[in-house]
Amino acid sequence: MMGQAQGARLIGLDWGTSSLRAYLFGDDGHKLSESSAPSGVMQLQRLIPPENPHIKTEKLFEAALGEVCDPWLEEAPDLPILACGMVGSTVGWKEAAYLQMPLSPSELGKGLTTVLRADGKPVHIVPGVSSPGIQGKTFPEIMRGEETQIAGILATRSKSDSVAPGPLLIGLPGTHSKWALVNEGRLVSFSTFVTGEMYALLTNYSVVARGANPPERLHQASFRQGLMSGRAQNGEAAGGLLSLIFSTRSKHVLGELKAEQQPDYLSGLLIGDELAGVQRIMTREKLALRAFSQIILSGEKSLCERYQLACDLSLWPRAKIIETAVEKGLWSVAREAGLVE
Amino acid sequence: MMGQAQGARLIGLDWGTSSLRAYLFGDDGHKLSESSAPSGVMQLQRLIPPENPHIKTEKLFEAALGEVCDPWLEEAPDLPILACGMVGSTVGWKEAAYLQMPLSPSELGKGLTTVLRADGKPVHIVPGVSSPGIQGKTFPEIMRGEETQIAGILATRSKSDSVAPGPLLIGLPGTHSKWALVNEGRLVSFSTFVTGEMYALLTNYSVVARGANPPERLHQASFRQGLMSGRAQNGEAAGGLLSLIFSTRSKHVLGELKAEQQPDYLSGLLIGDELAGVQRIMTREKLALRAFSQIILSGEKSLCERYQLACDLSLWPRAKIIETAVEKGLWSVAREAGLVE
Numbered sequence: 174m175m176g177q178a179q180g181a182r183l184i185g186l187d188w189g190t191s192s193l194r195a196y197l198f199g200d201d202g203h204k205l206s207e208s209s210a211p212s213g214v215m216q217l218q219r220l221i222p223p224e225n226p227h228i229k230t231e232k233l234f235e236a237a238l239g240e241v242c243d244p245w246l247e248e249a250p251d252l253p254i255l256a257c258g259m260v261g262s263t264v265g266w267k268e269a270a271y272l273q274m275p276l277s278p279s280e281l282g283k284g285l286t287t288v289l290r291a292d293g294k295p296v297h298i299v300p301g302v303s304s305p306g307i308q309g310k311t312f313p314e315i316m317r318g319e320e321t322q323i324a325g326i327l328a329t330r331s332k333s334d335s336v337a338p339g340p341l342l343i344g345l346p347g348t349h350s351k352w353a354l355v356n357e358g359r360l361v362s363f364s365t366f367v368t369g370e371m372y373a374l375l376t377n378y379s380v381v382a383r384g385a386n387p388p389e390r391l392h393q394a395s396f397r398q399g400l401m402s403g404r405a406q407n408g409e410a411a412g413g414l415l416s417l418i419f420s421t422r423s424k425h426v427l428g429e430l431k432a433e434q435q436p437d438y439l440s441g442l443l444i445g446d447e448l449a450g451v452q453r454i455m456t457r458e459k460l461a462l463r464a465f466s467q468i469i470l471s472g473e474k475s476l477c478e479r480y481q482l483a484c485d486l487s488l489w490p491r492a493k494i495i496e497t498a499v500e501k502g503l504w505s506v507a508r509e510a511g512l513v514e
Numbered sequence: 515m516m517g518q519a520q521g522a523r524l525i526g527l528d529w530g531t532s533s534l535r536a537y538l539f540g541d542d543g544h545k546l547s548e549s550s551a552p553s554g555v556m557q558l559q560r561l562i563p564p565e566n567p568h569i570k571t572e573k574l575f576e577a578a579l580g581e582v583c584d585p586w587l588e589e590a591p592d593l594p595i596l597a598c599g600m601v602g603s604t605v606g607w608k609e610a611a612y613l614q615m616p617l618s619p620s621e622l623g624k625g626l627t628t629v630l631r632a633d634g635k636p637v638h639i640v641p642g643v644s645s646p647g648i649q650g651k652t653f654p655e656i657m658r659g660e661e662t663q664i665a666g667i668l669a670t671r672s673k674s675d676s677v678a679p680g681p682l683l684i685g686l687p688g689t690h691s692k693w694a695l696v697n698e699g700r701l702v703s704f705s706t707f708v709t710g711e712m713y714a715l716l717t718n719y720s721v722v723a724r725g726a727n728p729p730e731r732l733h734q735a736s737f738r739q740g741l742m743s744g745r746a747q748n749g750e751a752a753g754g755l756l757s758l759i760f761s762t763r764s765k766h767v768l769g770e771l772k773a774e775q776q777p778d779y780l781s782g783l784l785i786g787d788e789l790a791g792v793q794r795i796m797t798r799e800k801l802a803l804r805a806f807s808q809i810i811l812s813g814e815k816s817l818c819e820r821y822q823l824a825c826d827l828s829l830w831p832r833a834k835i836i837e838t839a840v841e842k843g844l845w846s847v848a849r850e851a852g853l854v855e
Contacts, residue, residue, distance in 0.1 A: 190721060215721070263767070303768060312750045312761040313768045348721070349760060365764070366756040367722055374715040380531060380556070380689070381708055406747070409653045411798045413791035414755045415707040415784065419690060420653040423706070426604070427644060427654045443756065450754035457752045 177206045178248035182513045185503030186238070186296075188260035189318055190215050190348065195241040198513075202504030204497075206245070212237035214259040234266040235290055250294070253512040255503055257299035258318035261286060266296070271303035271315065275359040278324035278502075282509025299506055302360065310457075314363055318499070319351045322471050323360055325502030326495050331358075339466030344451075344492065346472045346480045348373070352451050354460075364454055366447045369476075372440055381422045388433050391479065395434040396441040400483055403445020417442045444483045468492040471499075518547045519589035523854045526844030527579070527637075529601035530659055531556050531689060536582040539854075543845030545838075547586070553578035555600040575607040576631055591635070594853040596844055598640040599659035602627060607637070612644035612656065616700040619665035619843075623850025640847055643701065655704055659840070660692045663812050664701055666843030667836050672699075680807030685792075685833065687813045687821045689714070693792050695801075705795055707788045710817075713781055722763045729774050732820065736775040737782040741824055744786020758783045785824045803830055812839040 177197060185196040191213035197206040217233045238254075239246075246252065261269030269286035284300040301317035322345055330341075341355040348370045353363035375382045402410045402417055410417055421439045424430035430438055455462060462468075468484060470477040470492045477494045484492040507513045518538060526537040532554035538547040558574045579595075580587075587593065602610030610627035625641040642658035663686055671682075682696040689711045694704035716723045743751045743758055751758055762780045765771035771779055796803060803809075809825060811818040811833045818835045825833040848854045 303764075305768060306750065306764075309749050312753075312757070313764045313770060315764050315767050364753050364757055365760040366753065367720075367759045368756050370720055370722065371756060371759075374719055378715055378719060379708075379711055381711065406794065407798065408650050409647065411791065411794040412653075412705050412707065413787055413794065415709050415712060415788055416653070416705055416791050416795075418708045418712075419706040423644075423647075423654045423656050426656050427646060429654060446754055447756055450752065450757050453747065453752040453754065454757075457748065 176248070178245040178252065181205055181245065181249055181252055183504065183507050184242055184245060184252050184254045185500065185507070186241075186254065186256035186260070187258055187318065187321075187499045187503070188256050188265075189213055189258040193237055193241055196500050196503065197245050198500075198504055198507075202501065202508075204500060208241040208244075210237060210240050212240065214262065214265050218264050231266070234260070238290075238296070253507065254296045255285075255299065255507045255510070255512060256296055257321035257499070257503060257506070261298040261301060262317055265298075267298060269298040269317075270300040272300045272320075274302060274304055274363075275356075275361045276302060276320075277359045278320070278327050278505065279509050281320060281324055282506045282511075285506075285510055297510065297512065299503075302363075304362065311362075312364075314365055316351055316363060316365070319345045319353070319363075320360070321502035321506060322498040323353055323355065323502070324505050325498035325500065326469055326471055327355065327358060328501050328505040329495060329498070340460075340464060341467060341469060342462070342465045343469045343471065344480055346470065346476045350447060352454075354458075362458070364451070366450060368443045368447045372443055375418065375421075375439060376436060381418055382435050382439050388436070391482075392434050392437040393482075395430065395438040396479070396482070397486055399438040399441025399443075400445040400448075400486055401441075403442040403447075404449045404487060405445075406449065414442070414446050417446070440479065441483075444480065445487075448483055448487050448489075462489055465490060470494045471496070517589070519586040519593065522546055522586065522590055522593055524845065524848050525583055525586060525593050525595045526841065526848070527582075527595065527597035527601070528599055528659065528662075528840045528844070529597050529606075530554055530599040534578055534582055537841050537844065538586050539841075539845055539848075543842065543849075545841060549582040549585075551578060551581050553581065555603065555606050559605050572607070575601070579631075579637070594848065595637045596626075596640065596848045596851070596853060597637055598662035598840070598844060598847075602639040602642060602658055606639075608639060610639040610658075611641040613641045613661075615643060615645055615704075616697075616702045617643060617661075618700050619661070619668050619846065620850045622661060622665055623847045623852075626847075626851055638851065638853065640844075643704075645703065652703075653705075655706055657692055657704060657706070660686045660694070660704075661701070662843035662847060663839040664694055664696065664843070665846050666839035666841065667810055667812055668696065668699060669842050669846040670836060670839070681801075681805060682808060682810060683803070683806045684810045684812065685821055687811065687817045691788060693795075695799075703799070705792070707791060709784045709788045713784055716759065716762075716780060717777060722759055723776050723780050729777070732823075733775050733778040734823075736771065736779040737820070737823070738827055740779040740782020740784075741786040741789075741827055742782075744783040744788075745790045745828060746786075747790065755783070755787050758787070781820065782824075785821065786828075789824055789828050789830075806831060809833040811835045812837070 183198040187194040193212040194209040267288040285297040306313035345351040524539040528535040534553040535550040608629040647654035686692040
């Protein structure tokens with residue numbers, strides 16, 4: 174491990190609900206090393222005894238930081254540290270601001286919140302983004318972490334000369350999937366779908382689909398079948414999502430769906446319902462999918478590939494997957510904030 | 515407890531996923547006594563060691579039966595026993611048949627499955643009802659237990675001279691809510707919604723609404739707000755149920771919804787989505803709500819009252835709550851089967 178931090182410029186932290194991932198960046202945001210721990214915000218919160226929440230919180234967050242970064246900080250103790258994600262929420266290390274839309278990613282670097290470690294050195298936290306919503310028209314919305322992914326996607330695109338500056342639809346699949354609209358380089362709106370969490374709840378705890386282990390490879394026919402039902406609001410899908418979900422069980426009990434097909438069928442139902450919702454939101458906003466120069470997907474690779482297939486099966490414009498968006502975003506925000514040159 | 519079983523004619527068991535309820539009936543189905551235990555089918559299954567499933571299952575079911583019925587059986591060992599619900603499923607005591615629709619409740623009594631106790635005396639199990647579904651038009655559907663509730667509702671109605679014999683819409687709210695269409699005394703179709711299970715999953719385990727304890731009294735304004743959003747598919751509700759569910763959290767984080775209002779708001783969202791689904795199914799079947807002489811609700815009382823309010827707020831015909839439907843149904847099926855005179 175010795176010598177890793179030589180020439181390092183920044184430590185970036187992607188600190189979410191269920192995990193902590195740390196990146197060591199050199200000149201120009203070149204990634205020198207990375208490290209991770211299952212020390213997500215919810216994991217740390219579960220370690221806190223109710224009788225003395227405040228002191229313990231800080232210690233737990235600092236210990237988790239040390240776990241992933243100490244080898245780097247021992248070599249280079251003055252490296253700036255920038256974190257994004259749920260670490261800036263009410264259940265995080267310190268509450269960071271929410272910025273309002275429309276928002277240019279360059280504004281993120283000017284809105285950092287700082288928390289001091291025991292040795293007095295700072296950890297900077299990227300602000301989230303919120304929207305109050307418009308009564309009867311749009312829901313209030315919040316994000317923490319995805320704004321940094323979006324900054325990374327836009328930084329990647331601005332380097333590429335061949336990319337048109339037209340409106341952009343960005344899908345960020347995950348526990349709480351976000352779909353964001355970017356126009357002229359600014360985030361203008363986004364919507365959240367609890368698709369990943371719903372899948373986890375149903376496969377872990379429900380009578381409907383518990384114990385149905387996901388197969389190693391995607392069962393494409395089952396996924397497609399679920400997706401098409403999830404996208405529809407008529408015919409057999411007339412009853413809506415609560416009825417669709419039950420079909421995962423009834424089709425299995427009546428021999429139409431094998432146990433190993435249930436997870437991908439259910440995944441298809443949920444992603445199909447999400448994509449239908451994105452399309453209705455587009456219609457509400459008087460936007461057409463073909464108006465977008467590109468659809469971008471960013472997140473865990475195999476999940477993005479699943480969404481890419483869903484876009485294809487839905488006859489959407491081809492979606493492009495950008496990995497490493499959060500790394501690019503952390504570097505980009507650090508540069509705007511003057512943490513690196 | 516002595517003397518309870520004097521003049522008894524039947525033991526009826528409502529044996530579901532999470533609980534076992536036993537009724538002791540006298541002449542004409544008059545209820546003499548009742549008893550219950552948390553020995554639902556899933557509870558018993560969790561006690562079974564994987565290495566020896568078969569023998570244990572029978573013993574566990576028989577022990578649970580003894581727990582609720584032994585005081586009665588000691589006095590009257592030859593009382594007939596009739597059970598309905600998940601006890602007849604693949605994870606129950608013995609798998610009972612599924613009958614097909616259209617179905618008159620009188621046919622249930624002719625399709626009983628029998629399992630013998632250690633002393634050789636029988637327990638009779640009411641068949642469930644299934645529908646294979648029509649590809650692209652309707653989903654496969656299954657019920658176990660609700661068919662007995664429906665038999666009880668129809669038995670109650672046939673005694674009442676003032677009731678018109680027109681088509682009937684029956685809502686059976688619960689873990690898996692069912693909505694059934696009855697015409698000319700026969701069950702013709704039904705649909706299932708995982709509303710109750712979804713509510714339990716979200717309030718017990720989710721990041722979105724976990725820890726939000728239901729208040730003692732319904733928070734009607736929050737329920738109404740959720741219901742109206744859940745029923746809509748446009749405006750702020752354009753994103754569909756997965757987006758609606760997230761609003762339980764975003765509204766809370768942004769100060770629009772207090773923690774104690776979250777459960778009833780979420781309950782409203784889910785029931786609203788269910789009722790919208792029921793209406794779309796009606797439209798698919800070319801039926802109008804006003805074509806029904808009555809809407810009947812049967813199930814746990816406070817839950818039925820919540821659905822009754824939801825029907826009122828949705829401007830549906832006034833729904834009538836029938837309690838004790840499963841008791842009436844068990845007696846009615848036992849009579850058709852010749853277990854009682």
